[in-house]
Amino acid sequence: MIMDYLYYLRKDKMPHIWCDGCGNGIILKSILRVIDKLGWKKDDIALVSGIGCSSRTPGYVDFNTLHTTHGRALAFATGLKIAKPNLHVIVVSGDGDSTAIGGNHFIHACRRNIDISMVIFNNYIYGMTGGQVSPTTPTGKKATTAPYGNPDAPFDISLLAQGAGAAFVARTTVQQYARMDKFIEMAFTHKGFSVVEVLTPCPTSYGRKNKEGNGVTMLEYQKQNAVTIERAAKLSPEELQGKLVTGIFVDRDQPTYLERYDNVRNKAKKAIPKVRDGENYAIQI
């Protein structure tokens, strides 16, 4: 049976704000396909974001949705997940949102290994504010705040997540949508903190500034330049120039924050034995 995207979308909120040729819609569809495949109930899903074009996603989907402050989605999501562990908490974020202003929350969420799945829409630029340089803009590329070319070295988000201790890390391009579905599904079902970095075209802000054409041309570029981690290992640094390395970087089983906190709870209950449960400490909610 063909899946009905509209079942998950807030139809009355259409049309969305994204530009023609933007990759964000492709990622949204992939997220919805995975949710549909997993059979998750809409009431059990919380979709959380920060600020940016990509972070507008929650407004269009019929879940419990939370559009927070710039860079802080993971902080809000952490509170949500701890307070209501049966919610499937998904965070969507841009490269600027997650690694500039939100960089600290990002590495700590990886380290904490709380059971949240994060999809990062990496378009190498600040889309929403009109094309300023981002921590993932490659050196030398242009942005409105880097008119002579970006002097900074970029972050590799997936390697950053790996180094910070995330349980699952994978990267794909939007052009490889079957892989994207697979990685997102693996992330959503993985225990602990999982990250899928999706490389996505922003023709309006990045493409235009760097003369990379429209959405179609940019997808074409992804198709020609995506290489798997395995193949990349065999390429020289020169051959790797401009290549988009995709694949699964991390897939490990490790205790989650909530599992570790259960131990804390057990110890606390033993240390403070005479808790008047249900009487003076009746939970109010």
Next chain:
Amino acid sequence: MRESLPGFCHYGRVRRGEETRGIGVIVDNQKSNIRMMQGNSACAEGAIAAGCRFFAGYPITPSSEIAEDLAEKLPAIGGNFIQMEDEIAAMGAVIGASLTGVKSLTATSGPGFSLKQENIGFAAMTEVPVVIVNVMRGGPSTGLPTHTSQGDVMQARWGSHGDSGIIVLCPASVEEMFYMTVKAFNFSEKFRTPVILLPDEIIGHLTERIELPDYALLEIVNRSKPIVPPEKYLPYEMVESDIPPMAFFGEGYRYHVTGLAHDETGFPTNDPEKVEEQIRRINRKIERYRDEIVEVEDVFTEDMDVFVVAYGSTARSAKRAVMIARENGIKAGLLRLKTLWPFPDKEIEKIYRRANKIVVPEMNLGQIAHEVEWATRREKPVIRVNHVNGEPLTPKEIYERIKG
């Protein structure tokens, strides 16, 4: 020489240890409910009594004992404590937790309070109940970490951008740390708004006698939940009370929460009428209930020539100064502000004409004095008594200005 009231001798120099903290009624090995307790511990205890089951914070002197106590107690009663990576994250986490219906608290001091401001504004805009404790230390910047101040009064009111109502409570004793924390939760639940508890360092670190109540008898307010079916639910509906019911995440009422200007459905809008309507409502819902919120303590104001207005630990010195003045034949009276915002202007207005002059002592350069001048239309001279050096104001210093 420093004159001090009982309890003040510990000011700022208390060495923490089990004997001064008082573990509260959670370990029920004591016959009575009377404890020697530190202000910060009383705050933690009050939070538990109010039903708080989630705390997120980042350590900062002089507030850390609140976090430490809750790290110990919350997991034992099915709650959660988490030390986040910074104050911004902590503020985000308490909002996230509160959206699921769990009463949530964060505690901090000056520099951390500044960091939290963007997300405090988010909580005001999205009407998510949370309690923020700011144990005030000397500023600006890192200032005086272990010394007292009342320098964040205006930041508490206006720290976040835009117009939003706010409730700020200011305790002056360990017992009030307990009861005002409960009250802060009750107000935040009732009005769906962030509430700030604003003790100064002296009160946070003061150890004194407190009688804890039977928690079962405390008045506890819980936010009202929608009674309409999910399809009919409007999270920001313009209801008669101005306080729309709040659905919890994960309970079948799927809705959108955004810090962007939104309409009654919760979705972003730029429609000037809708935007204005909502912003006015989140301000009005506090203004119109101000009489229910505002509380003051009145000492000898019936017949007075000198009117003293004070709050927090300063009010204790001021009270003593008023006593000394009376003993010396000067008719002085004190109004202690327990609520700082909404500002108790009506309460001041009602009585200030009885006096010839007004004295406002505070541990800043005159933040509340401005408000007092405004409430009294500058009809009487307002004399400021100020410290910004981390030292408390003594009864003697205040008495000198009452007299002079």
